[in-house]
Amino acid sequence: MLKLWRLSVAIIGSVSLSLLAYWQLSASSQEHPGCFMVDKGGELIDLSLLCPSPAEPEEPTLGTGDVQVTLRWSSTDDLDLAVKDPSGEIVSYQQSEIASGGELDVDSNAGCGQTTTNPVENVFWPTGGAPTGEYEVEVNLFQRCNNSSGPIEYTVTLLVKGNSETKTGTVDDNNPTVTIPLSVPEATE
Numbered sequence: 001m002l003k004l005w006r007l008s009v010a011i012i013g014s015v016s017l018s019l020l021a022y023w024q025l026s027a028s029s030q031e032h033p034g035c036f037m038v039d040k041g042g043e044l045i046d047l048s049l050l051c052p053s054p055a056e057p058e059e060p061t062l063g064t065g066d067v068q069v070t071l072r073w074s075s076t077d078d079l080d081l082a083v084k085d086p087s088g089e090i091v092s093y094q095q096s097e098i099a100s101g102g103e104l105d106v107d108s109n110a111g112c113g114q115t116t117t118n119p120v121e122n123v124f125w126p127t128g129g130a131p132t133g134e135y136e137v138e139v140n141l142f143q144r145c146n147n148s149s150g151p152i153e154y155t156v157t158l159l160v161k162g163n164s165e166t167k168t169g170t171v172d173d174n175n176p177t178v179t180i181p182l183s184v185p186e187a188t189e
Contacts, residue, residue, distance in 0.1 A: 062122040063105040066130035067184060068159040069123045069137050075152050076115035078143040079171065080107075083123045083182075086133025091123050101129035112145035130161075135182040141171040149173070160184055 039045055062070060071081040082092035083102060089095075091102035093110065108119030125131075139154055151170035158165045160182065169178050 059118065059120055060106050062120070063103060063124040063126075064159065065124050065126035066128065066161050067102075067125040067135070067182075068157075069182070070157045070159075071121040071139055071154060072157075073119060073152055073154040074117060075148060076109055076112070076117055076119075076145045077141065077148060077152055078109045078112055078145055079119070079121070079152065079154060080138075080140045080142045081121035081123055081156075082138040082140065084136040084138070086131050086135065086184075092138075100131050101125045109145060112143055115145055130184050132184050132186050135184065137180040137182050139169070139171060139178045139180070141173070141176040144173075156180060158182055161187075 062068070069081065069083050071079060073079055080093055081104070082090050084090045085098065085100045085102055087100060089098040089100060089102070091098045091104050093104060093107050096104040096107075102123060102125050104121070104123050106120055106122040108121055109115045137156060137158070139156060141152060151172040153168065153170050156167045156169075158167065158180075161184070167180050171178055
């Protein structure tokens, strides 16, 4: 019986020391975010070459219709898209829906919150709902988010009744707003 008791004490002691060592190593590894392993000696081993990098979130589903204006850029800065319809109403982050049916359905990096390096903004008029006439598309550098500087390249895709056109340009602190004309013709039968 004494042998069994000594064996039990030895096992409990060994397990306790192993758990204590594991806890200390786990706490140590949590101080270093990323892909690491802690070896038996308590040293961190960087496994970043073996671990996949976190993927950028997929682009959200964008509304479309007779008119679709989509802005894309590759920084965490907050660019804004606004579209003025032929009656003078403006759909933007300040008014995401207007009477003519225009709607801003995606607004990325808004106020520098939940930023992504693949941002997109989208304004659309549903099929059969876009008024004919002259529109104005505006790209605006609203806010720098990570102390960045220099020009920000953007791409605007204009889809009008099935016809697509791409415009590229830059905005910066000295030229924060760019205006692009857009025309929606009368329907032909």
